[in-house]
Amino acid sequence: MNMLKDWTMFEKVWIAVFAATNVYLFFAWQDSLLGLVTSITGMFCVVLAAKGRISTYYFGIIQTATYAYISYGYGLYGETMLNALFYFPVQFIGIYLWNKHKSHRMNGKGAEVEMKGLTRRGWLYVTISFTLVFVFYSFLLKGIGGSSIWIDSATTILSIVAQVLMLQRYKEQWLFWILVNVLSILLWLTTLITQGGNDVLMLVMWSAFLINSIYGYINWTKVYKKQIGRAA
Template sequence: MYMLRDWTLFEKVWLALFTIVNIYLFFAFEDSLLGLISSLSGMLCVVLVAKGKISNYYFGIVQTATYAYISYGYSLYGEAMLNGLFYLPVQFIGLYMWSKNRTQRSMRGEDVAVKRLSKKGWMVLILIAVVGSLLYAELLHYIGGQAVRLDSAAVVLSIIAQILMLKRYAEQWALWIAVNVLSISLWVVTLITQGGNDLNMVVMWSAFLVNSIYGYVNWIRLSKGQEALTQ
């Protein structure tokens, strides 16, 4: 198909495999339909981000709205607020900002110019992440949230990573790797302690982890390729 003409074999196989696993879980374990929709739209979103494609934001709108609703049902208030109050409106901001920073299409089909973070930028980022996580954990504990330390760290790192994504920094992927590990832990703990039939959430975050590693490698490659074209 035309929309897949610049996709690599790995990207096609990975997306197809993830879709099959999620559909299997939906029928085998009677997972929720909303969880299936959230998981599939989320996977499409992150794969398109890894490719530097602006269209990721359309699937991001669906994923953030559905995931916020699911998280609220499990009293994961940090995740619910992050997605409903931050991620969802940011999808529209991202559409605008990426559209204003398009680059010419290359053989890889990326849509935007990629930037890199300085050492000073990393130092500031780490300081904000540590302080922000400690403060937000106290807030989540106050309102009766579950697994507040994991929830807080995942939320704060997600916000920072999303800002880096809007600014088109390749280093966003290092944070997404950490976020995905935390989120997998969060959902495993939640489903064990509370029960529930949303195994799709664990599968989704596991897939996100693999994709974030791929995204980091791909964005560094894109950055080097774009630098070579400007020299």
């Protein structure tokens, strides 16, 4: 498969094990087909993002649309609005922006885009912005009768921050994705315990996302240092 030709053995084994686990749980737990599609396309999306590949956004289009639908069924309105109104259209913006900033050294391997790092001023701006919007959005979710509003709000706003940093190709996006994934695991665990339901694959998906986000930070940091070294 041409898409996998420059993948490391770890990446190939990782995606194969995850896909096999999803298929097994799909039958064992009688999960929804939509949940299976969401989980697998989401995994390809985040692995390709960790590799700095533009094709991440094509899988993201499918994953965000299906995940929004599932979240709506559980009353997770923050997750629903985040994916339907933000993530989904942003995938098309990402394709455009990343294509404008391709790496000068492609030769069939490595990242496709030039990467950046946040300055101290950038960190300050991001932290203040997140805090203010997080508080506001929490009260908004409470007003419309949402479930698990504080975790839902935190995952939503952290996700927006991470996605904006991703569009701008900052390696620090992965630190925010790590937080998003930890909170999302707690969110779905709480939701499935309190409301029931058979979408266990959502827990598996977010757990896999957490592992991938750690790998993504390591890989982007390594590639960023190489790109800086070439530019010096």
